[in-house]
Amino acid sequence: MLAAQILSRLQTVLGDAKKPIPLHEPCFAGNEWDYVKDCLDSTYVSSVGAYVDRFEKALQDFTGVKRAVAVVNGTAALHIALKLAGVEAGDEVLVPALTFVATANAVVYLGGVPHLADSDDLTLGLDPVKLQAYLEEITAPREGGCYNRFTGRRIRAVVPVHTFGHPADLEALQEVCARFRLVMVEDGAEALGSFYRGRHTGNWGQSAIISFNGNKIITTGGGGAILTNDEELGRQAKHLTTTARQQHRWVYSHDQVGYNYRLPNINAALGCAQMEKLPEFLEKKRRLAGKYAAAFQSVAGVRFFTEPAFARSNYWLNVLLLNDKNCAERDRILEESNNQGIMTRPAWTLMHQLPMFKDCPRMDLSGAEGLEARLINIPSSPNL
């Protein structure tokens, strides 16, 4: 019953689909051709070229951060942001169990241990109240940082994820981080265009990251960025992501182990054109979210997720939440909608349910588990 009702509401909003409707597809209706062609004609398609600077400037202007560093993808951005947060081998980093796997993987790249934290229904992101109570229980203040009394390891950082683009409760999380001397790195992979208390997300952590993968609100093919208001950290991020090479006309020398993470110029050219369209994409996506909200208002047993009062969300991937008692319907809804050519998907498999993270330290994850059982992502492209 519920499956049929949901499908019918989706069809009402999305219209009669001639071909399958993806969850999120890019839209290249601006200067994409012109900039990419210009980039090819210049022959500067790779690690040299002006589009990278221009793209970084556009990101800075839009988000209000002092420094944006364009890199090959969001995972690379997280890797470097966590490294610059001081995460070292053996450190624990608090990440939500409800996230894309890259958040936890990036911790492992540094030899760290993901420590899994719970999410709440209000934001779909880290639950600050629960996190604080948990940290009070498991940590002991010590010289040099915050230590896990049970594992003996240092807890270095917290990575709130702006889940499906919806801002986590950043002020509350900032207070928890200050209290426990933890560095906050915002995983805003999905949150370009999402604001928290009137200011763009990414301005609360020591740094933040964005992704420009093909399914994101804007795309560069593959791409990502590190954002920060700390200019020295921004300088280091640029240096580390460009093989830590020292400037010289012809000498090739490097002062530390660096990474080949710079965004190629041709991908940045695409990004420059996409940034010009971002305000339009955001407006269209809000309009679509509004239609979904209206369409699902009267359907019992399911709720369309809307931004909390403190947030203005980009509604990157729209979310339906089933009531607890309708969880069992989730897979049928996924099956039927996908069979009808309306792409839907559940939340990611929770981190502690993946084999490589099953033994990671974790708090009670009933919030994330409840969300995972009830959540369905529905088509969200700006052109819908």
Add this chain to the structure above:
Amino acid sequence: MLAAQILSRLQTVLGDAKKPIPLHEPCFAGNEWDYVKDCLDSTYVSSVGAYVDRFEKALQDFTGVKRAVAVVNGTAALHIALKLAGVEAGDEVLVPALTFVATANAVVYLGGVPHLADSDDLTLGLDPVKLQAYLEEITAPREGGCYNRFTGRRIRAVVPVHTFGHPADLEALQEVCARFRLVMVEDGAEALGSFYRGRHTGNWGQSAIISFNGNKIITTGGGGAILTNDEELGRQAKHLTTTARQQHRWVYSHDQVGYNYRLPNINAALGCAQMEKLPEFLEKKRRLAGKYAAAFQSVAGVRFFTEPAFARSNYWLNVLLLNDKNCAERDRILEESNNQGIMTRPAWTLMHQLPMFKDCPRMDLSGAEGLEARLINIPSSPNL
């Protein structure tokens, strides 16, 4: 005097330059724009799309390896190739001191220790005779592999670099590897189009890597590939470089810590067009090398590097080698040629001269040191 003579020969070969002549610039005279435009129009610019498969197929057909896996760049390719070679934290990996920093960095990404080896004048690559003598001296055969008697660490792999595109002596190195139970991974970042004993490089190691950075013989903006004749290893390379996600229509699940290293489809589109031009680029580059060889034949004190009998080189970056007694002229030659708009550069700073690798274990490196002191790269673009 030598500086003036060299400059004059360079000018003879390169003609009267209206604008500065770079070391190596890409050439987009084929289907580049058509394929990139087609890719944009399809909207599949990112992690889904047919150009990646097509590019991998083109690489397989050209190199003769069973499996090519396209990734974001050569460094990422090395990281995964070494991981699949079984390099683990604490292992040593033999790499030439004379290489681009990525070769050594990739070892560090896995928690390994670069062990620096010497190069010879015949190939500019690893000296197999010296390597064998050195390994006899420092290793002890033990259960489970080859161990360094002095550090106690396992030596897991050897990474011959095809320096500036010129093939290392692969058969001789293969014998050394077999004898000491070491895995060989060919760093062919610069060697697309280079053959060893009639067969494309990359067919001798357990795996090999290529780079498609902007300065390479073909470019995808940023890009790289892992090559292997081991189909199971190829399957693992694809899986690991695509976040280790398990195939499912909508479930997001991953069976191990993976990497976000897949080449975006838009970069692969560029690569497909470039591969069509590769034979032409190779022919033009050989012709240029021939002109250089002729021009420098009669200049005393300097030698134009040519391929040894067992190799057919792509002459990616052409090399002048000064005689020992003319080393002191190198910097003047670099200075004058660059000031005249003819870009030249020395070899990379040797690995043991970089701060992060200065304490790495190493053999006598007099071969590499001699080469570094005498070597000058000169302009090598196919359009010259």
